[in-house]
Amino acid sequence: MAAASGIALQAPQRDPAWLGRVFWCGAALVLLWPLAVATEFRPWLLFDERSLQVSGQFLRSFWPPAHDADFLMMVLRESWRTVAIATAGLSLALLIAVPATLVSTRVLSLSALSGRMAGGPFWLRQAVRWALIVLRSVPELVWALVFVRVVGLGPTAGVLAIALTYGGMLGKVYGEILESGEAHATETLLRNGASRLQAFCYGLLPQNAAELTSYTVYRWECAIRSSVVLGFVGAGGLGQQLDGSMKLFNGGEVLSMLLVFVLLVALADRISAGLRRSLG
Amino acid sequence: MKPMPSAANAPYRLPPPLFSLRCRACWFTLALVLLVVASFWSLDLQWSQFLSLAALQSMGRFVGEFFPPDTSVAFLSKVAVATWETLAMSALGTLLATAAGLLLALPASRLHASDAARARTPARLVLNALRAVPELVWAGLLIIAAGLGPFAGTLALAVHTTGVLGRLFAEAMENAAPGPAAALRAQGVAGGRVFLYATLPQIVPQLLSYTLYRWENNIRAAAVLGVVGAGGLGQLLAFHMGLFHMGKTATILGAMLLLVAAVDALSYGARRLLTR
Numbered sequence: 001m002a003a004a005s006g007i008a009l010q011a012p013q014r015d016p017a018w019l020g021r022v023f024w025c026g027a028a029l030v031l032l033w034p035l036a037v038a039t040e041f042r043p044w045l046l047f048d049e050r051s052l053q054v055s056g057q058f059l060r061s062f063w064p065p066a067h068d069a070d071f072l073m074m075v076l077r078e079s080w081r082t083v084a085i086a087t088a089g090l091s092l093a094l095l096i097a098v099p100a101t102l103v104s105t106r107v108l109s110l111s112a113l114s115g116r117m118a119g120g121p122f123w124l125r126q127a128v129r130w131a132l133i134v135l136r137s138v139p140e141l142v143w144a145l146v147f148v149r150v151v152g153l154g155p156t157a158g159v160l161a162i163a164l165t166y167g168g169m170l171g172k173v174y175g176e177i178l179e180s181g182e183a184h185a186t187e188t189l190l191r192n193g194a195s196r197l198q199a200f201c202y203g204l205l206p207q208n209a210a211e212l213t214s215y216t217v218y219r220w221e222c223a224i225r226s227s228v229v230l231g232f233v234g235a236g237g238l239g240q241q242l243d244g245s246m247k248l249f250n251g252g253e254v255l256s257m258l259l260v261f262v263l264l265v266a267l268a269d270r271i272s273a274g275l276r277r278s279l280g
Numbered sequence: 281m282k283p284m285p286s287a288a289n290a291p292y293r294l295p296p297p298l299f300s301l302r303c304r305a306c307w308f309t310l311a312l313v314l315l316v317v318a319s320f321w322s323l324d325l326q327w328s329q330f331l332s333l334a335a336l337q338s339m340g341r342f343v344g345e346f347f348p349p350d351t352s353v354a355f356l357s358k359v360a361v362a363t364w365e366t367l368a369m370s371a372l373g374t375l376l377a378t379a380a381g382l383l384l385a386l387p388a389s390r391l392h393a394s395d396a397a398r399a400r401t402p403a404r405l406v407l408n409a410l411r412a413v414p415e416l417v418w419a420g421l422l423i424i425a426a427g428l429g430p431f432a433g434t435l436a437l438a439v440h441t442t443g444v445l446g447r448l449f450a451e452a453m454e455n456a457a458p459g460p461a462a463a464l465r466a467q468g469v470a471g472g473r474v475f476l477y478a479t480l481p482q483i484v485p486q487l488l489s490y491t492l493y494r495w496e497n498n499i500r501a502a503a504v505l506g507v508v509g510a511g512g513l514g515q516l517l518a519f520h521m522g523l524f525h526m527g528k529t530a531t532i533l534g535a536m537l538l539l540v541a542a543v544d545a546l547s548y549g550a551r552r553l554l555t556r
Contacts, residue, residue, distance in 0.1 A: 039368050039433075039434045040429050137540045150335070151330050156326050275308075
């Protein structure tokens with residue numbers, strides 16, 4: 001009896017959970033294997049002699065970063081174009097988002113005041129919502145690819161791509177913001193005979209203006225980021241120049257442009273954070 | 281004490297003037313309008329070309345060419361393989377990024393008050409640099425080393441996501457309740473074990489939710505990474521669009537939309553389920 005309890009109190013000789021651990025490690029390998037096959041995951045290719053030579057050469061060409069006056073002027077001009085594409089795209093996105101929000105917000109429905117919303121308005125709202133979801137679901141890069149085909153290379157494609165994707169995003173989120181707030185003031189206005197636009201301007205908008213502006217500023221920051229990426233499919237701005245320099249293996253130019261891009265994004269981040277803080 | 285003189289009615293006040301030099305919102309609005317005008321003015325947008333009748337016709341023709349989408353079994357199976365490739369890229373990229381992010385988050389966080397954390401600033405600098413460069417740019421750079429194909433895309437996703445997750449993980453570690461770790465440290469337990477037995481168990485749910493959130497983002501990103509040649513649905517899209525196979529392009533676009541919508545719906549459902 002005493003011996004038995006002595007054995008029971010002894011620390012186990014080996015890991016009591018070994019079976020489970022071995023099983024889960026095996027299961028992870030079995031699960032990871034098809035992923036590695038599908039992604040052609042062959043890390044040793046990176047250390048292949050020819051690949052090492054090419055990437056080594058490319059990396060060496062990074063220093064010194066390109067800094068002659070002509071190049072810097074070009075980078076400055078293209079950075080402005082990047083910001084301009086984002087700003088113009090977002091302004092057009094607002095042209096899509098604001099009317100869509102006004103049409104699709106439930107709170108502004110007259111028939112919903114007395115119980116259920118009528119069939120027609122309900123389906124109209126639903127249709128607008130679905131349209132916004134479709135606009136938002138197509139990545140902006142794909143919109144840009146399509147528009148580059150239609151309007152040719154240049155900033156027009158980038159502006160349109162940002163306008164459509166961000167129009168969908170802003171429309172959806174504006175709707176959510178407006179519906180999550182207190183609806184009492186708006187309802188009272190509507191019940192007392194205010195028009196829907198009046199109810200929106202005097203009831204819904206003052207309540208949510210800060211949040212709406214803050215989200216729009218945040219999206220502007222995102223638009224700057226994505227307008228650089230859009231340049232890679234030929235939609236103008238810093239991205240297009242970056243793509244060109246990468247294809248020419250011009251490491252110095254790539255490094256300068258990456259640095260400028262990071263600074264630009266950091267600056268936009270600062271401005272947007274400051275604005276949002278002052279909105280409260 | 282003399283009572284404050286008060287009017288029977290509140291004194292009548294004029295509304296504030298529409299513009300005054302001290303009104304910050306006015307200056308802000310003015311700057312905004314200027315920025316928008318300057319943007320439209322400086323970009324040579326080809327509205328005339330875009331909105332002209334000929335352009336609208338060519339646009340209509342372009343959209344018309346999308347129909348009918350190519351739904352032959354051979355092509356559909358090709359799209360299915362590319363979709364699987366996209367999912368695999370995002371999953372493996374996120375997994376690699378979780379491991380690398382955790383490794384970089386350790387030096388990037390101050391785990392207790394007397395921790396000198398000398399590596400904190402440089403590690404955070406590395407994480408910020410990884411995070412600041414978008415996936416697509418990473419893919420463009422990594423294609424040079426890893427060659428065309430999904431491997432470069434996987435690495436690009438992993439590198440960018442390492443930056444994002446590393447920073448989030450470091451924040452989570454610094455915000456974990458210090459009590460359990462302090463108790464172990466007072467007993468003389470070494471740093472690594474303190475982390476494994478006190479800090480890590482606390483933050484695992486948070487790490488998991490960050491990772492799942494990034495995976496969701498990465499699926500969306502992986503779908504388009506291919507346009508620079510980094511595998512997945514995007515590469516198929518860029519290829520067929522380049523050759524003007526519009527029917528096939530329409531099928532791929534449909535698959536992309538379905539993928540994104542499915543991910544959105546799943547994550548929405550999961551969030552509803554978890555926060556109920």
